[in-house]
Amino acid sequence: MEFRSGESANPRKRPHRADDENVEDSGTATAAEGFFEALSEAGVTNCFVNLGSDHPAMLEAMIKAKQELVALSAALGYAQVTGIPQCVIVHVDCGTLAMGQSIHNASVGRVPVLCFAGLSPFTQNGELLGSRTEFIHWLQDVPDQAAILRQYCRYSGEIKTGRNIKEMVYRALHFAMSDSKGPVYLTAAREVLEEHVDRRFLGEEILSPIVPSALPESEVELIGSTLINAKKPLVIAGYLGRNPQAPPLLAELCDKLPISVLESVGSDMSMRTDHEAYLGVTITTHPAVCEADVILILDCDVPWIPTAGKPQKGTTVFHLDVDPLKQQMPLFSINATRRLKVSCEIALRQLNAYIDKQGIEKTNYATAFEARANRYLRRKENLRALESPSQDGAIRVPYLASRLRHHLPEDTVYLVEAVSNAGLIIQHLNLTQPGTLVGSGAGGLGWGGGAALGVKLAKPGAFICAIVGDGTFLFSQMESVYWIARRYDLPFLLVVLNNGGWNAPKVSALLVHQDGLSSKSNRRDLNISFEPSPDYPGIATAAGTAWGITVKEQEKLDSAIQEAANVVRGGRCAVIEVSVPSIWKEN
Numbered sequence: 001m002e003f004r005s006g007e008s009a010n011p012r013k014r015p016h017r018a019d020d021e022n023v024e025d026s027g028t029a030t031a032a033e034g035f036f037e038a039l040s041e042a043g044v045t046n047c048f049v050n051l052g053s054d055h056p057a058m059l060e061a062m063i064k065a066k067q068e069l070v071a072l073s074a075a076l077g078y079a080q081v082t083g084i085p086q087c088v089i090v091h092v093d094c095g096t097l098a099m100g101q102s103i104h105n106a107s108v109g110r111v112p113v114l115c116f117a118g119l120s121p122f123t124q125n126g127e128l129l130g131s132r133t134e135f136i137h138w139l140q141d142v143p144d145q146a147a148i149l150r151q152y153c154r155y156s157g158e159i160k161t162g163r164n165i166k167e168m169v170y171r172a173l174h175f176a177m178s179d180s181k182g183p184v185y186l187t188a189a190r191e192v193l194e195e196h197v198d199r200r201f202l203g204e205e206i207l208s209p210i211v212p213s214a215l216p217e218s219e220v221e222l223i224g225s226t227l228i229n230a231k232k233p234l235v236i237a238g239y240l241g242r243n244p245q246a247p248p249l250l251a252e253l254c255d256k257l258p259i260s261v262l263e264s265v266g267s268d269m270s271m272r273t274d275h276e277a278y279l280g281v282t283i284t285t286h287p288a289v290c291e292a293d294v295i296l297i298l299d300c301d302v303p304w305i306p307t308a309g310k311p312q313k314g315t316t317v318f319h320l321d322v323d324p325l326k327q328q329m330p331l332f333s334i335n336a337t338r339r340l341k342v343s344c345e346i347a348l349r350q351l352n353a354y355i356d357k358q359g360i361e362k363t364n365y366a367t368a369f370e371a372r373a374n375r376y377l378r379r380k381e382n383l384r385a386l387e388s389p390s391q392d393g394a395i396r397v398p399y400l401a402s403r404l405r406h407h408l409p410e411d412t413v414y415l416v417e418a419v420s421n422a423g424l425i426i427q428h429l430n431l432t433q434p435g436t437l438v439g440s441g442a443g444g445l446g447w448g449g450g451a452a453l454g455v456k457l458a459k460p461g462a463f464i465c466a467i468v469g470d471g472t473f474l475f476s477q478m479e480s481v482y483w484i485a486r487r488y489d490l491p492f493l494l495v496v497l498n499n500g501g502w503n504a505p506k507v508s509a510l511l512v513h514q515d516g517l518s519s520k521s522n523r524r525d526l527n528i529s530f531e532p533s534p535d536y537p538g539i540a541t542a543a544g545t546a547w548g549i550t551v552k553e554q555e556k557l558d559s560a561i562q563e564a565a566n567v568v569r570g571g572r573c574a575v576i577e578v579s580v581p582s583i584w585k586e587n
Contacts, residue, residue, distance in 0.1 A: 031162025032193040034202045035116075038169035042207045044087050044114070046457065048075045050098075052091025052118065056130070056190065068098035070480045073450025076102065076111045078458045080242070080438055080451070081413070085112035085176050092118050092140045096148045096185075101444025106183040107152040107328065108301070108442035109267065110239055112176040114169070119145060119158070119189040130190030149185060151328075154178075159188035162195035170205040177209035179322035179343070212322065212343030215350050219340060223318050224354040226294055230316075231368075233259045234292035235277075238300030239441060240344055241268030244434040249348035250298070251275055256355050258368035262286050264300045266416070266426045267439030273430045276369075276376040281426045285309035294318075298344045301326065303334070311335075320347050387428060394581055395554045397421050397497065401428035404495070407561045408465060411436060413455055415466040417448035418497050421580070425467055446475030449494070453481060456490040463568065464492035470499065473536055482544025482573060491568045494575045496536045499582040537575040546573035 029037070039047070048071040068090050075086035090096055096117045106113050120141035123131040132138070146156045155175035159168045165188075172184040215223070227233050235254075240246045247270055254261060254277035261271045266281035273280075279288055285308040289295070295311060297303050297319045304310055311317060317336040324339040326332040340347075362369065387402040401424070414429060415438045416422050422439070431437050438455060440447040452466040468476065473496050485491065537548020547567040551560045557578070564574035 027199055028196045029199055029202060030193065031159070031165045031188070031195045031197055034162060034165045034197060035159075035169060035188075035193070037202065038166040038205065039087055039114070041166075041204050042085070042170065042173050044085055044173075046075070046078060047087045047089055048072065048454075049089040050091060050095055051089070052095060056194070068095050069100055069102050069446055070450040070453070070477050070484065072099045072102035072106065072113065072115070073447045073476075074454035074457070074484070075113050076106055076109070076440070076447070077415070077438065077451030077454025079111050079113055079454070080109070081435060081455050082458045083112075083242075085114060085173055086454075087114045087116065089116045092120060093142045093145050093148065094140060096145060099149070101446060102450075103149045103152045103183055103444075105440045105442040105444040105447050107154075109440050110179075110181045110242065110322075111183070112173075112181040113183050114172055114176055115149075115153075115183055115185045117145065117185070117187050118193070119187050121190045123191060128191040128194070130192075130194040145187060146185060149183075152183060153185045154180075154182045156185040157187075159186060159192055162192055162197040163201040165192075165197075166202055166205050170207060173207055174209050177207070179210070179212055212346060213341065214346045215320075215340060215342050219338060220347075220350045220354050222338070223296070224351050224358075226316055226318075227257055227259065227296065227351070228355065228358065228360065230257075230294035232288075232292045233257065233294045233296070234288050235259055235261045235296045235298060236264055236289070236300050236303040237261065237270035237298045238264045238303075239268055240270035240299045241434060241437070242299075243345050246345040246348060247271055247434045249345060249352060251277075252352050253348060253355070256352070256360070256362075258365045258372050259296075260288055260292075260372065262288055263426075264303055265439070265441065266423065266437070267441030269431050269434055269437040270298070272432045273427075274432050276373050278376070280379070281423050283423060296320065297334070297336070298348075301329075320344050383428060383430075389554055393553050393555070395551065395557060395578055397424045397580055398428045399554060400495075400497075400557065400578055400580070401425050403557055403561055404465065404467075405429050407558065408493075408565060409463045412463045412465050413438060413459060415439070415448050415452050415455060415464070417445065417451075417466070417468045417472045419445070419469050419472060421469065421497055421499075445472045446477065448472055449476035449478050449481035452492045452494070453484055453488075453490050456485075456492050457488070463565070465495065466492060467495045467497065469497050470533075470536065474534070478539055479543040482540050482546055484544075485546075485573050486544035489571065491571050491573050493564055493568050494540070494573070496575065496577045497580050498533060498536065498577050499580050500531060500533065536577045540573060540575045544573060546575055548575040548577070550577040550579070552579040 050068050050071050072088045075088045079086045120137045121130055121132045150156050155172055157168055159165050172186050176184045250271055259277055260279050261277045262279045263270050263281045265283055271278050285304040289304045289311055290309050293315055295315060295317045299321050319334055319336040319339045320342050324341055386398040389399060390396055411433055413436055416425050418425050448466045448468040452464055456464045537550060540546035541548050549560050551557050560576050564576050567574040
């Protein structure tokens with residue numbers, strides 16, 4: 001990925017053209033220059049690029065990524081923590097295909113990103129500048145390139161002339177930045193990008209995405225009064241924490257009323273974990289769902305799984321979301337009393353204001369508040385017990401999370417892609433600050449390494465710790481990740497949970513066939529073992545001179561974390577491979 005913008009990942013390595021100061025405005029510009037001008041004017045700060053034969057016009061205008069999945073994951077990480085859309089440029093159909101599961105993550109995870117790919121030239125005899133000059137231009141000419149990822153995008157379009165290239169870029173960004181945010185896809189052939197355009201056709205556009213809406217007053221009264229009168233009110237939050245203004249508002253609501261809060265999936269920190277209302281993270285149906293009489297769903301895709309449990313009959317359900325219909329999901333059904341397309345931040349402000357006006361005495365809820373506080377203390381004690389050192393010396397995930405929490409800065413930004421261990425990790429990190437948890441929110445594995453680069457680029461002063469499974473490490477194209485980290489001075493700590501293979505398939509199998517053959521099989525039988533184990537720290541060291549260590553005994557864990565943290569503070573990446581127990585039978 002090569003980077004050109006007003007800012008660089010490291011000011012000492014800011015890309016520079018020697019003749020920049022001597023360039024004069026000739027009254028014309030290439031369409032490619034207009035493309036980058038539009039991105040800059042719209043506030044896009046970075047282009048994550050993997051170039052090819054379709055990009056000659058862009059080479060004079062642009063971080064280089066050796067793999068498209070890494071480029072898009074980095075863009076997602078940056079956009080996720082800043083809210084600012086980023087741009088990814090890839091090579092025709094092959095580069096589009098190589099973005100793979102990352103485009104799924106962008107779509108499901110609601111992350112604004114503009115993906116651009118060239119098209120094979122549409123002339124072959126030199127009729128226009130940019131005409132076909134290489135054999136590959138015939139082989140990469142496909143009937144409908146945009147069809148590769150159209151179903152994941154909020155918008156897709158082809159730029160057919162340089163004269164309206166800015167309009168096309170802004171139209172795409174309007175879709176990317178309007179809720180529910182997500183990826184957009186633009187294409188253009190070489191001839192279009194090489195086109196010289198009179199600057200009067202390249203006027204500055206205005207980026208004006210759709211403004212989030214508020215609750216109608218009647219709905220504020222309905223939801224507010226229902227919460228006030230509820231016996232066991234429950235909030236289930238999903239992406240709420242993506243907006244750092246929202247979690248404090250939810251905490252404020254829970255200070256007023258004895259509401260409990262559950263986080264679904266845990267891709268963003270929607271609630272302080274030290275608040276008495278906090279129930280934890282779930283990827284299935286939490287028992288509280290079946291006990292609640294009123295449920296308020298906030299920006300959430302999967303509040304519960306019906307086959308594992310669902311609200312009792314007569315429960316009042318309100319679904320507040322930027323996309324309550326889940327328009328890109330063929331099957332989605334929640335028996336909600338109200339479905340409201342709103343900004344949850346604005347809705348929480350409205351609900352807090354409404355409740356304040358009612359003059360409610362907290363003493364009216366004394367018993368409920370006391371029960372909630374006691375439950376929180378019991379939960380805290382249970383978590384603390386799980387964090388105790390093991391008797392056999394094995395490193396268990398709760399203990400690992402507690403040691404990371406102890407040694408790393410309180411404002412560390414954690415990226416968690418540990419799949420079957422993700423819930424445990426998040427529960428025991430005990431995060432309290434908005435913006436300190438970042439997850440893909442989706443199912444495209446291999447996101448963590450690239451996303452860590454993007455988060456570090458967006459927050460250069462922050463300590464970044466990515467926690468991945470051994471499987472997600474192998475999906476992450478780490479050789480590219482660590483090359484980029486070295487080139488652009490983006491140090492971060494990576495913790496690899498090595499349980500010797502994929503745990504997730506067994507979890508899935510047991511949910512369907514609890515006593516089936518897979519419950520009696522080991523990893524080797526099903527060919528999902530990673531034995532012999534790769535040298536995960538060694539891969540990082542070879543790719544980018546990272547520091548690495550493998551830890552198998554818990555008495556060595558503290559010193560490893562401390563040394564790794566010092567390495568990262570010194571400007572190098574560090575990798576800790578931690579051997580953790582597996583749920584698989586080995587005989």
